[in-house]
């Protein structure tokens with residue numbers, strides 16, 4: 288359907304169908320027919336409500352989603368909502384796809400048909416943090432799969448600001464879709480590890496959490512040739528941790544027995560690095576008890592909003608402890624993640640344990656919520 292230009296005189300643009308887009312060519316307003324692509328979406332409508340629906344997508348910067356992994360963040364939002372998430376919106380931020388449009392990133396052209404991963408942040412590009420390229424800390428940050436439509440969807444329109452920061456990253460054919468989705472969480476772990484400063488061979492790290500994030504941290508820290516202790520709860524996952532090189536694996540108990548085992552393993556000194564990769568706040572309490580003087584504790588995982596922790600501030604002062612957080616990542620870390628997987632430094636094969644169709648999204652969320660395996664990946668959308 289096409290409208291003649293002369294029919295549009297005095298037409299209020301607000302009442303034009305969304306199938307038409309006003310464009311300004313040579314200072315003349317013309318109307319151009321923009322064909323739309325219809326696709327399947329899993330629409331989050333509020334706590335415990337996701338429906339499979341159809342949606343029309345613009346052609347501009349269109350991405351065909353090849354796969355999208357389920358993150359524990361998706362489960363938390365699905366169950367309880369989140370103060371920054373305003374439904375209806377499509378969740379899913381760990382994704383890969385294929386470009387259907389030409390993209391220009393910093394004078395580099397990405398042709399249609401290129402397999403890419405997407406940095407799920409949409410920074411404002413004008414705030415204090417954006418000016419120093421700390422885009423994940425943007426004061427006006429929007430996020431794909433959270434505040435904007437994400438990857439539990441057959442197609443996605445790529446935001447201009449994500450393209451501008453180089454957040455669309457081509458991937459080699461050796462990284463297949465089902466594993467490429469893990470490059471985003473890997474990049475978040477790389478951001479977290481960058482916050483720890485210099486890591487030397489005398490360091491010992493302890494990871495609380497045996498989920499995908501714990502196991503990615505395990506591999507990254509082992510690549511620094513240091514001793515790594517992993518504290519988990521699920522036997523199957525702890526076996527994978529052994530395979531991935533953990534030096535000591537302990538079953539989490541909220542008592543003094545694991546504290547003693549860690550102190551024995553570290554000759555009474557404790558761990559110099561602790562990674563909290565679980566939303567169980569008792570892990571932070573335990574981390575403080577097994578941390579050596581001068582050590583660093585990174586709070587990687589989000590906690591329940593009602594969880595508050597009483598800290599002995601003098602303990603932190605006298606032992607010179609650093610407690611820090613890390614959130615999301617930037618294109619720089621996604622590029623490092625691609626290189627590390629391409630070069631075989633990180634293995635993702637053990638971490639994807641089940642694949643789902645988009646219309647099985649509820650099963651995929653339950654699979655993640657119940658810790659039935661490791662990563663659930665949605666890789667069929669039609």
Ligand SMILES: [Zn+2]
Pocket residue numbers: 358359360380381472
């Ligand atoms: Zn995630």
Ligand SMILES: [Zn+2]
Pocket residue numbers: 410411412413414415416417424425426427428
């Ligand atoms: Zn900003």
